[in-house]
Amino acid sequence: xxxxxxxxxxxxxxxxxxxxxxxxxxxxxxxxxxxxxxxxxxxxxxxxxxxxxxxxxxxxxxxxxxxxxxxxxxxxxxxxxxxxxxxxxxxxxxxxxxxxxxxxxxxxxxxxxxxxxxxxxxxxxxxxxxxxxxxxxxxxxxxxxxxxxxxxxxxxxxxxxxxxxxxxxxxxxxxxxxxxxxxxxxxxxxxxxxxxxxxxxxxxxxxxxxxxxxxxxxxxx
Ligand SMILES: [Zn+2]
Numbered sequence: 001x002x003x004x005x006x007x008x009x010x011x012x013x014x015x016x017x018x019x020x021x022x023x024x025x026x027x028x029x030x031x032x033x034x035x036x037x038x039x040x041x042x043x044x045x046x047x048x049x050x051x052x053x054x055x056x057x058x059x060x061x062x063x064x065x066x067x068x069x070x071x072x073x074x075x076x077x078x079x080x081x082x083x084x085x086x087x088x089x090x091x092x093x094x095x096x097x098x099x100x101x102x103x104x105x106x107x108x109x110x111x112x113x114x115x116x117x118x119x120x121x122x123x124x125x126x127x128x129x130x131x132x133x134x135x136x137x138x139x140x141x142x143x144x145x146x147x148x149x150x151x152x153x154x155x156x157x158x159x160x161x162x163x164x165x166x167x168x169x170x171x172x173x174x175x176x177x178x179x180x181x182x183x184x185x186x187x188x189x190x191x192x193x194x195x196x197x198x199x200x201x202x203x204x205x206x207x208x209x210x211x212x213x214x215x216x217x218x219x220x221x
Contacts, residue, residue: 013050015040018198020188021172023164025054026083027091028186028198032104037185041084044074051075051153058159060130060142062152075153082122082157085109089118090164094187097168100178105185122161126154181206 015029029040029050041047055062075083091107092115094100109115128146146155167173167189175190181202188198197203 013040013053014038014046015050016186016199017053018186018188021163021167022054022057022160023090023167024176024187024189026087026160027094029087030091030105030185032183032185034183037104039084041080041087044077044080047080047083047153048074051156055156058156060144062144062156075151079153079157082125085118086122086157086161086164089115089122091187093119093164093168094176094178097173097176098178098187102178102180102185104183105178119161119164122157123165124158125161126150126158128155128159182209
């Protein structure tokens with residue numbers, strides 16, 4: 001899935017981006033297909049691709065040393081570790097919040113306390129704050145500033161962690177779901193009461209599986 005998006009030409013992440021809140025998109029960098037589990041953040045190039053794919057969704061926008069530019073260097077390995085730790089922490093919290101029964105989806109973060117601590121550390125790692133720009137004769141706009149290590153990839157980590165705190169302390173926690181389609185390890189926020197699956201794909205696979213079960217395992221009448 002590294003082909004450029006035909007519309008934007010931007011290289012795509014390996015992870016399935018579902019239009020979920022960014023902490024959920026980060027959780028879903030662990031995904032599965034017929035070949036088993038995959039980690040879209042397994043290396044720094046994977047992290048760089050994922051950051052490029054989600055960069056346009058930060059509000060306010062990320063500051064200027066941007067992973068959005070194709071030429072941006074891959075983030076350093078310790079930062080990729082931090083992203084995986086935050087991702088695993090968010091997956092553990094999601095598993096607790098959704099009473100996730102899927103063994104394949106089990107997080108590498110062992111328990112609640114470890115996960116909460118990891119989210120809090122990520123919030124504090126590279127915090128950013130608003131910075132107003134108002135050129136004489138121009139229009140005011142909101143930018144961001146931050147303390148070192150103020151790289152865009154570091155700031156994005158803290159911003160996603162902050163959004164994770166919003167997710168788990170706000171109303172979206174009750175709407176968070178583990179996708180129960182066969183083999184799926186993704187999470188989604190059920191914004192609409194009839195949504196049962198992370199994607200139409202999973203809905204189709206689940207319907208096929210149910211159909212198969214009905215017709216192949218029912219005892220004869
Ligand atoms: Zn699914």
